[in-house]
Amino acid sequence: METAIxxxxxxxxxxxxxxxxxxxxxxxxxxxxxxxxxxxxxxxxYNVFSYPQAAYWLAEQEGQIIGGAGIYPTHGLPPGYCExxxxxxxxxxxxxxxxxxxxxxxxxxxxxxxxxxxxLETMPELVTAIPLxxxxxxxxxxxxxxxxxxxxxxxxxxxxx
Numbered sequence: 001m002e003t004a005i006x007x008x009x010x011x012x013x014x015x016x017x018x019x020x021x022x023x024x025x026x027x028x029x030x031x032x033x034x035x036x037x038x039x040x041x042x043x044x045x046y047n048v049f050s051y052p053q054a055a056y057w058l059a060e061q062e063g064q065i066i067g068g069a070g071i072y073p074t075h076g077l078p079p080g081y082c083e084x085x086x087x088x089x090x091x092x093x094x095x096x097x098x099x100x101x102x103x104x105x106x107x108x109x110x111x112x113x114x115x116x117x118x119x120l121e122t123m124p125e126l127v128t129a130i131p132l133x134x135x136x137x138x139x140x141x142x143x144x145x146x147x148x149x150x151x152x153x154x155x156x157x158x159x160x161x
Contacts, residue, residue, distance in 0.1 A: 004061040004098055006105055009068065011046045013058055016065040017086075018042045024088040030125040034152025036086055045086070048072075053082065053113045057105050059089065059098045066093035069102035071110050071118065076147035080116035081158070083146065087120075087129065099132050111161050118161060119145050121153035133157055 025031040041048045049056035056070030067089030074083040110118050138157035
């Protein structure tokens, strides 16, 4: 099996990555209001991440998209902060270091864009993601930052870059 590549999102990727995000949230029973599952923009991620200082990457293996992650300058975050967003991997892509690679890509891009901190919101249901965030140096916060609209998320973390 060929090694996965990490590449920027393209317009033709919208449907595949939206399907993956919805499938993963359903798998973990996190397909509830106030989560990415119901984001109006989920089917148009290429356009969303065309915003200045935003970026989204996909993990692709043998021509198939198997996951993705990005950064976004979410409204209301403190100066110097961006948000790590929409990190999702298909079950067959997990446990192979791809989540770590995607997060490192996001760290690099955030640093290059001049951000000093990276913030994330998640849910306790995403039991495989939280330990990865801890290993990657994120620390827990007591409240949400910014205005993501994800009121279904109850775990907030940040990392200094």
